[in-house]
Amino acid sequence: MHALYDRLKALFPVGEFTEQRSNLAFVTLPGAYLRPALLHLRDREGFTHLVLLTAVDWIEQGQFQLTYLLSNRAENRDIGLRVMLPRLGTVMASIHDLWPTAATYQRELREMFGIDFPDSPGVYEEFILEGWNDIPPYRRDFDTLQYAQDSYAQRPGRETRDPESHMKQQLYPGKG
Amino acid sequence: MKRDPMHFIKPELMPRKVKGPDGVEFEVEPLRDYFCDAPPTVQHGAYLKIVEDFFNWARAQSLWILGFGTGCGAIEMRPLMTPRFDAYRYGIQWRPTARQANLLVISGYLSTKTLKRAIRAYEQMQNPKYVVGLGSCTINGGMYWDSYNTIKCLDQYLPVDLYITGCMPRPEALLQGFEDLKKLIRAGQAEGANRYAENFTWYKANQKQVIHDWDMPDYNW
């Protein structure tokens, strides 16, 4: 993977390189170079398959991380491209014309994280949620417990027990 | 992020002009024309107790489950309806349509999106009909207690006749639960459908509180 990294470095201002396994590595690069880098990897390096497109909410740094994971099936290796974006008003260029499946990922990211991909087909349609009326639920500033308590009727009397000590108490009452 | 309720009306439900095959144009208002909005009514028992008891005995012998799986528990229905556990020997069968079923098994967690479909399925079933809630998730949220999109207490939204505990309940537990349901029916205590009719506004208010994109009539049988 290092040879690949050197080739990428010669072409794009790529940042940090993490080699997870001999056939899996991640590189960070600025959003503006994502598209040429994806095209290069797809057309010149044989990474023809978009495995997934996902996001991580780094709320402490005020950033979203997008990860584009590509696979080269012939050589059995994967590379992930990471792009860091500001968390506020996040907009990213769509890549649905490179891989049509990306449109589905982008639609999900728009709904669950609020990351906008203008021009991506159907990106403003509801994907999984119906009638959602709060901030996107995968953002880390969304308080899921609070939302659940406010929105849904609860049955009183629910308690949580530690399974280990509870079973000890049940099976061997009175012993330690 | 609040949106106006009309936003949720799907295009196919909007009132509009359509052209028939004979070329004649006419107006349709799907929510009014395609559904019946009349609320359910309470069904009273037979005039003689012995007759009602006989009816209940017959009802208990004839449980037809709607093949509708919601959570993890749906996976336990497969061994139950195949030779391994073979529920058919107890006179319990599955049907593919709500019109031919009288038992709705909510087999686990219900997201609000599925709840909407479950309500429709339940309302399309004919009386007498029963609801069984399966597993912790239907009782108090189970391991989805802090989830943003699952309901925590099924009996707020549908009239549950019986809960079967477990996470997930094994097929044996279901068989035992169905036997208990039969006892309830024979004793004339499985009155969920009548409870639903009596407290219809309460159920509807609860349902609409969690289903934000309500785009169907209030009662859609």
Ligand code: SF4
């Ligand atoms: S009770 Fe357990 S098995 Fe059933 S739906 Fe909930 S988590 Fe799944």
